Amino acid sequence: MENTTDNRIQRYRMAIFREVVKLAWEGKLEKEIEGLPDKILGNDIKDEQERIIVKNYIRMAMGLNPCNGDSELTKDVQRALQMNKIEKPLVAVIQNVCETCHRYHEGETSQYDEDCPRSHLDCTEDENKCLGCGKCIGECPLGAISDKIEFIPIIKMLQERKHPVYATIAPAYVGQLKGKMTPGKIRAALKWMGFADMIEVAAFADILTVKEAYEFDHKVKTEKDFFITSCCCPVWVGMIQKNFKHIADHISPSVSPMIASGRVLKVLNPEAKVVFIGPCIAKKAEAKIHALGDAIDYVLTFRELYEIFEALEIDFDVLEDDYREEASFSGRVYGRTGGVSKAVELSVMRVAQQRKIPFKSIAFNGAKDCKEGLERLLRGEIDANFIEGMGCVGGCVGGPRAIASIEEATEKVNDYSEATPMRTPFDNDNVLQMITSLGIRRLESLEDQDSIGNLLVRNLEE
Incomplete structure (x- = not known):
């Protein structure tokens, strides 16, 4: 498609x-x-x-x-x-x-x-x-x-060099690679442009996966309980906020991985500026929500990024491959529909091996499917306790500013996810190092707001 x-x-x-x-x-x-x-x-x-x-x-x-x-x-x-x-x-x-x-x-x-x-x-x-x-x-x-x-304004920021500018790139980006492009060469190209570094948002998805796994384990105690993830998709979150407010107590208060990337990087380096790159028009609006505190300074789409590379005549044949292993399977698979569910399920299996109520997920994709799915949920027609929604068909790989077909991009995301030996965030030393730098000593503390403050949460009523 x-x-x-x-x-x-x-x-x-x-x-x-x-x-x-x-x-x-x-x-x-x-x-x-x-x-x-x-x-x-x-x-x-x-x-x-x-x-x-x-x-x-x-x-x-x-x-x-x-x-x-x-x-x-x-x-x-x-x-x-x-x-x-x-x-x-x-x-x-x-x-x-x-x-x-x-x-x-x-x-x-x-x-x-x-x-x-x-x-x-x-x-x-x-x-x-x-x-x-x-x-x-x-x-x-x-x-x-x-x-x-x-x-x-990004050109101005890069050329003035008053601040280190980081590019954080959505997990779906591997589905858009073409020709000589690789994850490492995309990083090299962005550094050539003046970015301090490129960081995969999948690493921050890893962090949020742990947070939501603990939340699911604590909130879903009976057959009637269900947990709605608020990660990733502003279309999904906005639909619930505007049309399904009465189920707000079932929603995770987590910020999206995009917002987490900006917040964490700016805690680690208060002088930093952050540009998010993804397939989504809605992310441009999400970055400007007042309650999210200027985590992201600017947003580019995949299509815009490739036009920039063309305009600047960046030759991917001669670029060195600046590859770095940053995220686990769980963070990388966020790029396609059902990915968040799979990631959280794997972490729930790690944190709650003796659960009496099994993890049962369902993933809606496309605005129409999301709306109809929520209506079915309220009518009691869905046998699931972890509810995922993505506003685009196929998930983020089907975003309106993606380039590749949904089928091709999904296959690439799946292959990239399977390519890492790190299965869950608990296997990812990068996550442990990052949260330690934030003063968080244990992964279990990611659910504790006293430990993380407002770093990974948002008020869904704003």
Whole structure:
């Protein structure tokens, strides 16, 4: 199954982003930006409206809102270069594109046909209802709905070198490797760009796996008890927060591995800045939730990262392989649906070998399946006590900004997970060293809030 947002319009959008990256990296963005639309359009321009559309793609590539009228790109560049944070809304509608569609009908109030993403999906009409799944982006045939890109402030941060900048990369990334790319060469490429290091978020998934294994063991004591993981997926968490608040006491208060990576790195190095790289548009919004305390400074997607590598002409044939074994099978397998369940099950077997109530899991994937699954759970139709949800079909490997097919990416994640001799976090010396550096002496203490404070938890009511 191919990714839903891998269409001609989105590839065109990424080609524009690639040109923006080249100019920004070379320090020529402000000087040459006005000529960029002509360079992109060449002899293909049909009318002035088309030039305005390209300008709006350029604005969103710089992290800015699209503009309904026409304005100088030079002024937009000046604004982009001064920004330290990409502002909401992170998903926006390019109205100039929208108005060219037969589904759009202009009147006193704009109207859309029923099959238009703007008419039946929440994200473009009410930001408070948005789950961040990216479905509307994939369903718009003209690419009128898109997400802002956060690379301009990252370039500034890397080139100023005022802070060590760490790239934390989602477990699903191994499913996206192509050609000469390997985990070690991705790390080498990011270091070449100026990142202090690349760290696999799977290592932080290991830590959270232990935490949730102990929580499951303590909370699921009878056949009627069930435990809902809140790890990983902001679409899943947001769905529960907005539509299923009455089951909040069954939800783990754990932060996602992404948030854990930023928090832990900033405790270990208060000067650090952290850029998360993953397949997900919703992670851009999660990083900006006030209650999560600026753990992550910026978010890039896999698709954006590969366009950056192309723009900077990074030659993976000549890069040294800077490989490092960081995570166990349990942390690595988070990249696909059912992975969290499998990871926690293996750890429950380690911490509670004499359990009377067996671990029985179910994993939902895709927003529709998640919603229907929760409804079935409340009706008592599900025989499971560990409930996992992923907003994308296939889990993170099926994210809207992934590149490879779900089947290919899942196979690669499974192979990478099996390749490590470390089966669980309890076998991972990296985890033990990391928590010791945080002042946590035993893995068992990860469930004890007095020991870890708010480092790995969040208030789901905020």
